[in-house]
Amino acid sequence: MSAVSPLDYDGLESNGLLRYLNIDIPLHNVYDFIELSRNGIDKRALLHLAKTIDFDLSELAHVLHLSERTIQRYELNKKLSTEASSKALQLAKLYARGENIFGDLDRFKRWMEHPNVALATKKPKELLDTTFGFQLLNEELIRIEHGIFA
Secondary structure, three states, X not given: OOOOOOOOOOHHHHHHHHHHHOOOOOOOOHHHHHHHHHHOOXXXXXXXXXXXXXXXHHHHHHHHOOOHHHHHHOOOOOEOOHHHHXXXXXXXXXXXXXXXXXXXXXXXXXXXXXXXXXXXXXXXXXXXXXXXXXXXXXXHHHHHHOOOXX
């Protein structure tokens, strides 16, 4: 089974991603994701994402590799850097994919909070601070989607 990039295009998940960020920008392909990352998402979209997926500011800061204080200082319309925007998009995409696979966002959020044997008994949420962690979680979601459990 090949690895899937966190930014692979999927219409259903892209719609979920936009809902999580509360933005209304059409995303037709991976290049639109790249452009959105480059242009940056604003703090308002980031806070909407955090609220939707039940992340507190410290969890969000950890995933984005920013300090809590930096996020707090941002004005609501200030754009995040390309790197932070990319991470936020990956996070939204992961949760949209999880909601799609689990059939319910709350079920997926509970899964993210519980240690998983397939992930070396780590909570999936603990792996979100690296690209490799995102890749591992996306691969695990593919296995779950296809009925392959560890």
